[in-house]
Amino acid sequence: SQQGEEDPQALSIQEGENATMNCSYKTSINNLQWYRQNSGRGLVHLILIRSNEREKHSGRLRVTLDTSKKSSSLLITASRAADTASYFCATDPNTGGFKTIFGAGTRLFVKA
């Protein structure tokens, strides 16, 4: 399977609930990034967490990284209808190259 796989593929929640998305990867990494993409638009960078960090916050977003399990999670608290989008994780492998590996994304739908 591909490096940078998100789980679940799709998630539907009510406004005000928390949304948790997971990402797994296979190789050693320098960093892991989370992006949001609204339909038909470019990706927007949310958070970058480096391999020596375990948790990072930005507003209603919380990202964790467990390098021993090669996994990360993105938590969106108190979700809003405007959070409806696809969310992608991306990893920069620790190999010295320029290729970032993107997952296929989690489609989040927040019902008002």
Add this chain to the structure above:
Amino acid sequence: SQTIHQWPATLVQPVGSPLSLECTVEGTSNPNLYWYRQAAGRGLQLLFYSVGIGQISSEVPQNLSASRPQDRQFILSSKKLLLSDSGFYLCAWRKVRGDGYTFGSGTRLTVV
């Protein structure tokens, strides 16, 4: 502040016709520039990246090419489009490897 411009937003081209997509970055110098393609409901596939003027690295052999005639200009081209070239093309930049990306708004290319 840094901005990235990508155009056109949508393009419908006949099979066999040429292609030119342009991307420019403002507010920074010597950025690392990238062209990605995204199939519907999928993650991003790296096509080309450039770390400097005239320096192009190709990740996927196909009938597309890229050029970087100026420091902050990145062009994606084809001499003869194929049906399989249809997709959503995204230009992106980052200052150095290991940073997060800033993406353009994307070009929806449909080859008919």
